Amino acid sequence: MPQVFPKGFNVLARVALLSLPLLLSGGGIAGAAFYRSDYTTGTREVVEQPVPFSHKHHVSQLGIDCRYCHTSFEKSASAGYPPTKTCMNCHQQMWTSANILEPIRESYTAGKGKPIAWTKIHNVPHYTYFNHSIHVAKGVGCVSCHGQIDQMNLVYQSKTLLMEWCLDCHRNPEKNLRPTSEITNMLFKPSDVENKLTGQPHTQASLGKELKEKHMIREASVITNCSICHR
């Protein structure tokens, strides 16, 4: 019986066998990377909105505080979307005939009112119960999860919102704590606060450690329990 494969194939077979683990682990890594990619998580995906509302303009140029529109983030699980009335507080006076504001005016004036359907950017699954109020009460600033909103024209999701990302902070909350007075401050740096022990400006590490105690943040073994977020 003639040999089917030439001798050179031996090398090929050995290489193939040896690279099999490499391929498998490579595949695994690729899969994991894909799972975390912007494409899958929706990070940095810019979505069209009924009105191209610019946070950059309203926050960093006009200096409007987050609370002005998102009224309930200190009291409720939901941060709250502003009712049309909030837009019209100003836009009854200014840019009253701008074309891009037409949907706002229509919403406000139509019969009993026609709500605007904004597209939701930050989505967590239905079985996850995120509560804004407790996070801000314990000193997690808006920017920690939402990113530099003041630099975004159209808002996009700047973090992955994967469970590992949540847990990362629930395990080590120090990394994201700030004084409760600075919650909405997009430009806050830990060095703005003086470390009373050393007289030096704080680092995030020293500030976080201090605030974790001061804000009575619970142990990681408590706030990583499943039922803290899943009910």
Add this chain to the structure above:
Amino acid sequence: MPPEHASTTAVAEPEFWQSVDQWMDTPQFREMVQNEFPEDAAEWVDPVSRRQFLTLMGASVALAGAAGCNPSLKPASQRKAIPYVHQPDQILPGVPLFFATAMPQAGGLGLGLLVKSVEGRPIKCEGNPNHPSSRGGIDLQALAAPLSFYDPERSQACRMGETATTPDKAIAAFKDALARQADRPLPERGDSIRMLTEPTTSPTLIRLMDEFLKRYPAAKWIQYEPIGSANSRKGLLAAFGKPLAPLYNFEAADVVLSLDADFLNGPGSVRYARDFGSRRKVSTVDATHELEEKDHKANPKSTAHFHPKWEEIVVEATEGMNRLYVVEGALTGTGAIADHRLPLKPSHVELFARALAAELKVDGVTAGTGLAADVLAWIKPLAADLVAHRMHAVVIAGEHQSPAVHILAAAINRKLDAEHAPLQYIVPPTAQPNADAAEDFKSLVADMKAGKVNTLLMSGVNPVYDAPVDLEFGKAIETVKAAKAGAVIHHGLSLDESATPLATWHINAAHFLEAWGDVRGHDGTACIQQPLIAPLYRGKSLIEIVAAAIEFGNTEGQALVKETWEKFFNDKKITGETPTFPQYWERAVRDGVLAQTKVDFPVAKVTDLGAVKLDKLTAAGFTQPAIDKLEIQFRPDPVLYDGKQANNGWLQELPKPVTNLTWDNAAMVSPRTADELKFTQNFAWTGGERGSTETDIAELTVGGRKLKVAVHVQPGMADNVVVLHLGLGRERAGKVGDKRGFDSYKLRATDGLWNAAVPEMRRTGERHTLAIAGAHAAMESRRPVRHASIEQYKNDEDFAQIPPTSAAEFEEIRMLTPGTIENFELNGLKHPHAHDHGDHGGAEHDHKAHDARLKKLSLYLVNPITVDRDEATKSYRRWGMAIDLGSCTGCGACTLACVAENNIPVVGKDQVMRGRAMHWIRIDRYFSIPGNATMSDELGAAKIGPEKRKEKIKNSAAIRTHFQPVPCQQCEKAPCEVVCPVGATVHSADGLNDMVYNRCVGTRYCSNNCPYKVRRFNFLQYTDYDTGSLKLLNNPEVTVRSRGVMEKCTYCVQRIRNGEIEAEREWAKTTADGKPARERDIHGRPKIFDGEILTACQQACPSQCITFGDLNDPKSEVIKVKAEPHNYGLLAELNTMPRTSYLAAIRNPNKNMPQGA
């Protein structure tokens, strides 16, 4: 000394059993116990029933995946956020609001509610703590109301015949009829017009009713309900010469005798259960405190620590206990918690009452003849006990007993001076209190048939379904329609049996959650019925229709109600805290209770009442002749009541108290009667499908009418009685309620509304399958429920700690029950109530070594059970629950509250028969047969053969019933957690056994390993994702589960977490004087106050059986309860350390009674 007990080596008769089958120890039952999970249980075996199931539930599997998780790789742009245009002031998105309102229930009486509203949709009813009929508790009808409100089959439009029309046109038809009366002389106006409505207590409706009858004096307004208090009204009218309604105060009642009265179910029962339950609770911790305080007062200078004796403590603790005697034909929840229960034919109750009155020397009453000797044996000791508690004893006659029984009860109560405290008479708060509703209804039908009526408006009633069958109401409607310009207008929530096309017009009604109104509670207190939402289908309420028809000023509901109370406010010259009407009104709407409205109903004073007149006692129409052969008793269904909410899946699927029947009713007979009539019932324990019971269909003949109905053998019932519940067998209720069970109204005629002789009840040879939810999980002879009389408790402090199979380790077992004193000591902690417990340690404990019951279970010389001390102490909140078995009446409110709170799906009869009901908290019902000489149950008696068993179960008087609500026990060492391959059930730091739905892959290992069988698996797609209106009902705080996911009680973790968030959020807030706004707990954390977090079951429970709280809070109620010696952990000997524990029932029997103490 503790009693000696037989050894448990033989296969003994079970001490507690859940079904006749288990008692008889049939081979099928044995097989079921051994083969818990049969093969192929998860497979679709019969495609036909699957299709039916899907039609029934309207669910679709296709969309199931899409709704459960986010299917897109690009999550953004998938969901919309739609804010308000103008945000209402009160609404904070994500924070539910509660509004006070009231539900008009049976007899027109209102139950005050707080309704949870999420972004404008009402999703759950809870009791209003301000309302005297509720005090925070709630009943099944109100709990199920939101589902009826969102029922997709509610009538959504007005109709003329089969065609949809507008409300204006329908009201115009009524107005036309009224307009035709305009040119007639005033006294004749309206003589062809009849109004037929539910009984009402609404002051606004009564105002409109008066106005209507003033304008049309010849018209008649009839209040009708199939089940009502007509007999009581009639009896009291004869006894006192004026219309009166009894109002009981169980807080002041030491001894209660119920003459066939199921007073813990029906109008006023929520408050009654609460008051009654408050006197069934035994706290030796409190008693010890009191004794110590007394001692301290007596000897203020003594420094020695005072240790009261155990007997003294029990005497002190049980001093306030009441005693309940129940005489009844059926076996009810009220009967089940009685200290003494006598099964007696309903038609013999009058004889019993007569004999008792004669024994009590009520003037003019002589004892009749015809009572059996064992019944007569009750009379003397019972009368003696009642007399001994004069002024604090009360006799209650059942609504379905003859007027004569009510007269006798009034006479006995007068003799006992019950009017001193436990009993009051009030003027009935309903409209037209003088009317004889039954007679009025009869004459209405006669008028209709005689052609005297050409316009009939029916509102909220369904007489075609539930009127006495001999009146032939349907035919009467035809006559009205055939009359010149005849019109029958039906006003109701659904197109039921009485609606179009039988009626000419149908006006869709507004549900009480969407309409303004007012209603009075069982004691006459008025409250505002406030709408939670605008009418979903533009329905109208009755007050709006009447006001529109008679053109009575403003016809809008709110304005009408406001007018009524403005007039009241001005008439009564109300001052005080709310000096102006807008303030008064606002307060009334907010609190749900109208201040100073009870004064409208002056409590009739004994002196005003005069003597009890007995002249009607033997008159025809008042007395019920005794029926010696087989008799039938009709009773309202304990869950569906009269059947109005029959299209409600929550109610249909809720296991009925005592019988555990779902989706059906049945003719219930005692084992002896079943045996005589040769009925058999097979518990089809096939393939692990536990819950289906095959039974005979009997043909019942009553008054010449015949009905085929399934038979259910119910131990504990009186012999020769058939009990048939009303409210099922609907024809036009909707997909859920149609053809469920049997229409017992078909047998009910005017001459036998409650009782009738049954000349024949014969087997038809046909069989029917009943879905009986009980007995899904038999715990065999492990003493799941424990109880003792006061006397037994005195003699044996540790009676509740003795499981029959184990026990030398009973102290260890108690250590394994979190919250107990022993558990604290094990953890090196000091229990806050340990010192209160008296000196029972040391030498006194030695006697236990000789206790015959104690057989060491462990093979180890030193018991290896230990507790990880760290685990128990490091978490700063440890949630725990205790359930008092002594006051549980098995009503099912906890189960239904849990369903509403936790989005628990309805599965349908077929699935219940497979043992797949999803209720997170089930109520296990056990029967037991106490020994002859004493009231104590025999622990594992000798093995007896089937013949002897068959005889024993026939002794109905000996059957004792026990209820045990079983939610997840939240074991500290949970067997379910260690077997989950994917970590979908894990422990939280505060001791909850978390269930993570999104991790669950459905292996069901956890359920397999759960000794309590409290885990529920979504075998199919039970949740309805499609029906739009039902989506609105879901609680947004709880994940909606889909197929293939395990679920179970979470201790309402959403409430715990929200409570924690609220407390934790306030860490920095301070009051004006610099103190923290929220107190700190012992760990220095923001304190969660006891009672701030209530589980749904705890909140709903009318008799306050459930205590829940933080075991690390030394002042919490739950820790006090768990320190009781009669607190025990279910199957705690398995080392599961259940956080839920039970308080053994303590009963208060009278040792002079025939069955002794």
